[in-house]
Amino acid sequence: MNPTREDGRGRPPVAGPVCPACREPLAVAAQVCASCGFTGGDTMTMFPDPAPPFMPLLDAAGIWNHEDVRKIEEARRKLRGTHPQFQWHVCSVMLPPGTSLPLFGFWMLNACPLYAGETAQERAWAVLLLIDARGSRAAVIPGYSAEAWLGDADWVEALSAMSVSWKAGHAGGAVLRFFETSARLLNRSWKKRGLRHSERFHS
Numbered sequence: 001m002n003p004t005r006e007d008g009r010g011r012p013p014v015a016g017p018v019c020p021a022c023r024e025p026l027a028v029a030a031q032v033c034a035s036c037g038f039t040g041g042d043t044m045t046m047f048p049d050p051a052p053p054f055m056p057l058l059d060a061a062g063i064w065n066h067e068d069v070r071k072i073e074e075a076r077r078k079l080r081g082t083h084p085q086f087q088w089h090v091c092s093v094m095l096p097p098g099t100s101l102p103l104f105g106f107w108m109l110n111a112c113p114l115y116a117g118e119t120a121q122e123r124a125w126a127v128l129l130l131i132d133a134r135g136s137r138a139a140v141i142p143g144y145s146a147e148a149w150l151g152d153a154d155w156v157e158a159l160s161a162m163s164v165s166w167k168a169g170h171a172g173g174a175v176l177r178f179f180e181t182s183a184r185l186l187n188r189s190w191k192k193r194g195l196r197h198s199e200r201f202h203s
């Protein structure tokens with residue numbers, strides 16, 4: 001499984017809003033990407049079908065068995081214990097070849113109706129792990145509040161951690177590796193920010 005890097009270019013590890021189409025950093029609250037002209041509305045034209053409810057786990061490709069689902073739920077609960085703001089969503093799909101996975105995920109994040117009990121604030125803290133079972137690809141699409149905490153390079157690392165399990169045929173294990181790596185990277189991000197904060201405090 002390869003992290004989707006459709007631009008093929010290396011990116012400095014910046015955290016913050018990036019354009020879902022070209023991955024260039026976006027000005028906060030920008031409606032149009034200055035780099036490629038992408039607007040969120042473009043995805044509504046690309047994916048005209050009604051969006052499904054934004055379920056915590058949606059296995060449209062049918063890749064997880066009952067035991068996988070149980071372990072994924074358990075790992076998600078554990079993650080919520082250490083990083084309660086984040087709302088982790090896991091979704092498997094079978095997309096036609098050539099479909100951009102990050103743009104499809106961006107569309108889901110914006111077009112899916114709020115799921116039972118979900119608030120708009122929770123949607124902003126959503127992190128969608130989207131797996132295209134047909135193309136063996138995965139992408140992470142963070143909501144705009146979640147986006148500030150990990151950069152593109154971190155998400156690529158979390159996606160890459162799925163590879164070994166995925167290739168061995170363990171679709172559930174791949175998600176667990178993603179969660180473990182995300183937790184480790186979030187802890188690191190938290191510590192870094194805490195340190196910066198205390199440095200400023202003492203200076």
Ligand SMILES: [Zn+2]
Binds near residue numbers: 019034038
């Ligand atoms: Zn762009």
